[in-house]
Amino acid sequence: MNDIVFLPARKLARLIRTRKLSAAEVMGAHIAQIERLNPKVNAIVTFLPEQALETAKRFDARLARTKGAGADGPVSGPLAGLPIAYKDMIQTKGIRTTFGSPIYADHVPDDDHVLVERLAAAGAITLGKTNTPEFAAGSQTFNKVFGATLNPYDLEKTCGGSSGGAAVAVACGMLPFADGSDLGGSLRNPGNFCNVVGFRPTPGRVPYYPAVDAWASLSVIGPIARSVGDAAFFFSAMAGPDLRSPISITEPGKRFARSLARDFKKVRIAWSKNLGGLPVERCVTKVLEAQRKVFVSLGCIVEEAEPDLSGADEAFHVLRAVGFVQKYAELLREHRNQIKETVIWNIEEGLKLDGPRIARAMALRSSIYQRMRSFMERYDYLLLPVNQVAPFPVTQAYVDTINGVKLGSYIDWMKTCYTITVTSHPAISVPAGFTEDKPGLPVGLQIVGRYRDDFGVLQLAYAFEQETQIAGRRPPIL
Numbered sequence: 001m002n003d004i005v006f007l008p009a010r011k012l013a014r015l016i017r018t019r020k021l022s023a024a025e026v027m028g029a030h031i032a033q034i035e036r037l038n039p040k041v042n043a044i045v046t047f048l049p050e051q052a053l054e055t056a057k058r059f060d061a062r063l064a065r066t067k068g069a070g071a072d073g074p075v076s077g078p079l080a081g082l083p084i085a086y087k088d089m090i091q092t093k094g095i096r097t098t099f100g101s102p103i104y105a106d107h108v109p110d111d112d113h114v115l116v117e118r119l120a121a122a123g124a125i126t127l128g129k130t131n132t133p134e135f136a137a138g139s140q141t142f143n144k145v146f147g148a149t150l151n152p153y154d155l156e157k158t159c160g161g162s163s164g165g166a167a168v169a170v171a172c173g174m175l176p177f178a179d180g181s182d183l184g185g186s187l188r189n190p191g192n193f194c195n196v197v198g199f200r201p202t203p204g205r206v207p208y209y210p211a212v213d214a215w216a217s218l219s220v221i222g223p224i225a226r227s228v229g230d231a232a233f234f235f236s237a238m239a240g241p242d243l244r245s246p247i248s249i250t251e252p253g254k255r256f257a258r259s260l261a262r263d264f265k266k267v268r269i270a271w272s273k274n275l276g277g278l279p280v281e282r283c284v285t286k287v288l289e290a291q292r293k294v295f296v297s298l299g300c301i302v303e304e305a306e307p308d309l310s311g312a313d314e315a316f317h318v319l320r321a322v323g324f325v326q327k328y329a330e331l332l333r334e335h336r337n338q339i340k341e342t343v344i345w346n347i348e349e350g351l352k353l354d355g356p357r358i359a360r361a362m363a364l365r366s367s368i369y370q371r372m373r374s375f376m377e378r379y380d381y382l383l384l385p386v387n388q389v390a391p392f393p394v395t396q397a398y399v400d401t402i403n404g405v406k407l408g409s410y411i412d413w414m415k416t417c418y419t420i421t422v423t424s425h426p427a428i429s430v431p432a433g434f435t436e437d438k439p440g441l442p443v444g445l446q447i448v449g450r451y452r453d454d455f456g457v458l459q460l461a462y463a464f465e466q467e468t469q470i471a472g473r474r475p476p477i478l
Helices: 009-017 023-041 049-066 114-121 164-171 189-194 226-239 252-259 282-290 292-297 312-338 341-352 354-377 410-424 454-468
Strands: 042-048 083-087 125-130 154-158 176-182 197-200 219-224 269-270 300-302 381-385 425-436 442-449
Touching: 009 023, 009 226, 023 042, 023 049, 023 125, 023 164, 042 164, 049 125, 083 114, 083 164, 083 176, 114 164, 114 176, 114 226, 114 425, 125 164, 164 176, 164 189, 164 219, 164 410, 176 197, 176 226, 189 410, 189 425, 189 442, 197 226, 197 454, 219 226, 219 425, 226 252, 226 425, 226 454, 252 454, 269 292, 269 354, 282 381, 282 425, 282 442, 292 454, 312 341, 312 354, 312 410, 354 410, 381 410, 410 442, 425 454
Parallel strands: 083 125, 269 300, 269 381
Antiparallel strands: 042 125, 176 219, 197 219, 197 425, 381 442, 425 442
């Protein structure tokens, strides 16, 4: 079974397409892995084994009839019969979608999200949904509907979030890859905590529909995978324009399926230990500092430098609060007793805002983008911590103190992530090592690229991954 579920996704798709493995065999292996491991980690929260296996068998029958030509259904799409379980924030027609909220515990949408349409057309087969915190708020995956998702490297620790179920499922071989969303770090953070890759692309790369605000660009959708190559492969099916998403980038996604190999000699890299003095746990700093030499060995010019991102904290908190008002203010009026405290706080912070404060936040974000753009004219990449802490106890809702520094809100331990969000530049979390304590907890490195240079970010992450091979380490739970 492990021979199948831990095969690279691109190879798995090729084996199905050439009929060396059937989609039913592949689906069966992943179903068995979920049945074996999910009771221990709680990553898959809606599970559809019979439906998925039947769909896989029909897929195999079409493939046999058409010999992969695609005339009788999507049998030659890039995802070629591979299983997918969508984050429980993505609506799936006829399949329960709870958003991690008791209010929606029995909610069954009438329509698919555009991502579901797109991946189904690419040949992916829906196997279920992955866990998320309530309304994806906070980078610790727990909710009152399904409970907490546990870190497979230490079952007493958090897996991060909000795409925590996705990251754990991928790390454990329950899925070959998974979708996630990222506002303040929800792809990068669980990738970091679970020793997998979490990629936040440039806003507009992956269309977002339906959406309350079609023009919103803080939150994006992106891939989680066990390797950079698989992340790029999956991303090639996710990305591309859609007129229902007015900010979507017109460039097709297929370009991301190209080879990631590249010569990095004399490429300039800015190395930041703490993004201008943010508190970072020493165990995280120690792991990352040891990897600086890898980029030197690749031929890069590595300099300690960081952009001026002053004002990013204010811009993020204000614009995030505006988003909470747009999405959830009506729910607060009608279902306050069913909403968790931190979400109520976010909505009420938004309700306090006035026009001048929101206008100032929008102006700050514009200024931050321009400062970041100017900084990246000198440097091709900025490297920094993903998060400021290592995985913490799953019984702890969030981190409130780092190195003796008291934090201002329940998400301030993620400033190294959400500050980058404000810039709109693409960023990836790639496995970088493990803390010294036993059994050792994953630590990721954040690689930020130039605006819209999503492919370049994947290339540098791939080069680092090939040199270190850290992503190949599997969770003890296996």
